Amino acid sequence: MSGLIYPHPVDFRQALETRSVRAILPTGMDSQMLRQLPRAVRERAVFSAGVQNTDFLTRVGEAVDRMTAGQTNIATERTMLRQLAESLELPALQTDARLNLILDTQTGMADGYGAWIEGQHPSVLDMWPAQELYRAEERKEPRDWPQRWYAAGGKFYPGESDYTDGRMIALKDDDIWTDISAFGLPYAPFDYNSGMDLRDIDHDEAVKLGIIEDDYLPVPQKLGLNDGLEASIGPLAAKFGLGFALGDILGHLVRIATGGEATFQ
Amino acid sequence: MIAIELTITQDEVSPALRELSDGLDDDRLLPVLAGTVNNSMRGHFDELEDTRPNKMGGSRRHYYSGARAKTTFTVSGNTAFIFTTQVGMRMRYFGGTIRAGAGISSATGKPTKYLTIPETAESYGHRAADFDDLEVLWGRDGPYGLGRVERKTIQRGDSFTQSNAIQTEVLFWLVPEVEIPEDHTMLPESGELNDALHKDFGKYVNRLWYQAGYRMGAPVEN
Numbered sequence: 001m002s003g004l005i006y007p008h009p010v011d012f013r014q015a016l017e018t019r020s021v022r023a024i025l026p027t028g029m030d031s032q033m034l035r036q037l038p039r040a041v042r043e044r045a046v047f048s049a050g051v052q053n054t055d056f057l058t059r060v061g062e063a064v065d066r067m068t069a070g071q072t073n074i075a076t077e078r079t080m081l082r083q084l085a086e087s088l089e090l091p092a093l094q095t096d097a098r099l100n101l102i103l104d105t106q107t108g109m110a111d112g113y114g115a116w117i118e119g120q121h122p123s124v125l126d127m128w129p130a131q132e133l134y135r136a137e138e139r140k141e142p143r144d145w146p147q148r149w150y151a152a153g154g155k156f157y158p159g160e161s162d163y164t165d166g167r168m169i170a171l172k173d174d175d176i177w178t179d180i181s182a183f184g185l186p187y188a189p190f191d192y193n194s195g196m197d198l199r200d201i202d203h204d205e206a207v208k209l210g211i212i213e214d215d216y217l218p219v220p221q222k223l224g225l226n227d228g229l230e231a232s233i234g235p236l237a238a239k240f241g242l243g244f245a246l247g248d249i250l251g252h253l254v255r256i257a258t259g260g261e262a263t264f265q
Numbered sequence: 266m267i268a269i270e271l272t273i274t275q276d277e278v279s280p281a282l283r284e285l286s287d288g289l290d291d292d293r294l295l296p297v298l299a300g301t302v303n304n305s306m307r308g309h310f311d312e313l314e315d316t317r318p319n320k321m322g323g324s325r326r327h328y329y330s331g332a333r334a335k336t337t338f339t340v341s342g343n344t345a346f347i348f349t350t351q352v353g354m355r356m357r358y359f360g361g362t363i364r365a366g367a368g369i370s371s372a373t374g375k376p377t378k379y380l381t382i383p384e385t386a387e388s389y390g391h392r393a394a395d396f397d398d399l400e401v402l403w404g405r406d407g408p409y410g411l412g413r414v415e416r417k418t419i420q421r422g423d424s425f426t427q428s429n430a431i432q433t434e435v436l437f438w439l440v441p442e443v444e445i446p447e448d449h450t451m452l453p454e455s456g457e458l459n460d461a462l463h464k465d466f467g468k469y470v471n472r473l474w475y476q477a478g479y480r481m482g483a484p485v486e487n
């Protein structure tokens with residue numbers, strides 16, 4: 001048992017590596033517009049709806065790094081960010097709710113990405129090829145996740161569940177994960193302050209539930225992070241008419257080619 | 266004497282055994298075993314999340330759910346590390362003494378002299394610096410807390426007023442150190458982990474055996 005406990009913290013390497021390639025992305029876009037950003041941009045950027053102050057976002061990025069590494073807690077970081085927001089005269093960023101939302105979402109994404117990475121190891125993926133969406137934290141006004149699941153074409157399975165519709169389970173490589181995500185990402189969190197998370201479903205149970213055949217061999221996936229540092233923002237620009245304005249928002253962090261390809265610098 | 270002659274015309278066993286053996290290499294087996302412990306720990310933290318709400322009744326910070334989300338593993342060589350980066354887990358598990366002085370006081374800019382222990386649902390999950398209406402509460406032996414003080418001003422003569430505290434609400438206690446008792450229920454019991462490891466190891470070997478047979482074109486019954 002004691003072998004599981006280490007006297008010194010071990011870095012959450014993958015997640016930190018994720019964060020280390022992230023850039024600060026000041027944006028005046030609201031949550032809905034942020035969701036339309038290409039995945040590669042969303043994965044690499046620290047942003048928050050309506051926040052255009054780079055000093056503040058830089059400090060958010062540093063705070064999330066410290067929290068992800070287990071060096072500090074949210075109360076400490078929230079207090080420092082509030083004091084910064086006061087000094088920068090950013091009243092909208094001085095409330096507990098807003099600061100919690102920013103810090104929880106950003107650290108949640110780092111945690112979620114780390115969990116996703118470890119789940120893509122071939123042996124691990126073969127043992128646990130599916131996952132279940134479940135309520136990990138209570139909420140006063142929970143979203144209707146079964147409805148979202150159903151609308152995305154998800155199937156419900158029998159067994160113990162918080163929901164009368166049944167258990168929300170799918171293969172890890174199923175498109176439903178990006179479909180239900182407000183951020184278009186295949187890992188938790190799937191929405192702001194959702195309280196939902198994922199747990200592994202092993203091969204035997206997946207077979208028993210009829211999700212896979214016994215001879216199913218999963219293929220590990222890769223995300224945009226591993227596919228180079230390019231992302232097309234063409235469709236986004238067209239959809240929102242942002243054009244070069246988006247280039248202004250992204251500022252010096254990206255170079256945007258005429259075809260809409262964004263290269264991170 | 267009975268002699269049995271065995272002639273192998275096509276060796277279908279050796280490739281399967283090689284497949285099995287390869288599957289037991291550290292780089293393939295350890296992530297599975299680490300995944301097992303990881304899942305057990307996450308499941309345990311889910312149980313704690315359900316059964317241990319904060320005692321003060323304030324808005325929950327979902328500490329154990331956070332611990333679950335921050336529990337992960339990594340494999341290096343022949344060792345798997347399962348760890349959580351949730352702040353405070355180690356102290357809660359082993360117990361120990363937390364002393365003031367590690368942090369910097371937001372009020373003085375100097376190393377802290379006291380820890381602030383929340384007393385109310387309102388102060389739970391917050392730092393004292395989050396409140397701008399707190400006063401230091403003094404007792405005979407020095408400061409003992411931070412709180413709100415309601416005062417009544419009494420006129421004493423023409424040019425002298427006296428302000429008396431008529432109600433005090435303590436939000437934080439000030440203490441130089443705090444003892445945290447060890448709590449080994451923070452993690453699953455070793456027997457529980459061993460059971461999970463044995464079970465999943467068996468499943469993993471079955472999978473290897475099945476796949477070895479499957480790849481040779483002769484699926485193995487299991």
